[in-house]
Amino acid sequence: MSTPQPDASRQPADRVTPDALLHPRTGTDVSPEDVVLASGKDLTPKNLEWARRKLAQEGDAALDKLLP
Template sequence: MSTSASEESWSADNRRTPDALLHSAPSRDVTPQDMVMATGRDVTPASLDWARRKLETEGAAAIEKLLP
């Protein structure tokens, strides 16, 4: 059983998924919908209003307070 030359030349690091591809972060500001979804609530007009108020008073850091 032989392996191709290209497979042999790969190091273990070349076969790993880069960390940046494993984790995601918003590339934009946190939206009210992001806030609602982070709490596990249904996206409704009432929950979006709650999230808008929270973002207005606490800013984007409000979502960090929701995380364990």
């Protein structure tokens, strides 16, 4: 039985994933719902208001700060 050869197009495990691949933009604005869900919170009126304030202060970067 032969062992499969690693795919030559794969990057070694010790390489870092570029930030652009971790935080892709879809071309749409970031919504308060996006911020709430990225934070791991439930969609409640209180959390949506928190997200609106966060977006007002930080802009679209608010979402990027929450993502790994």
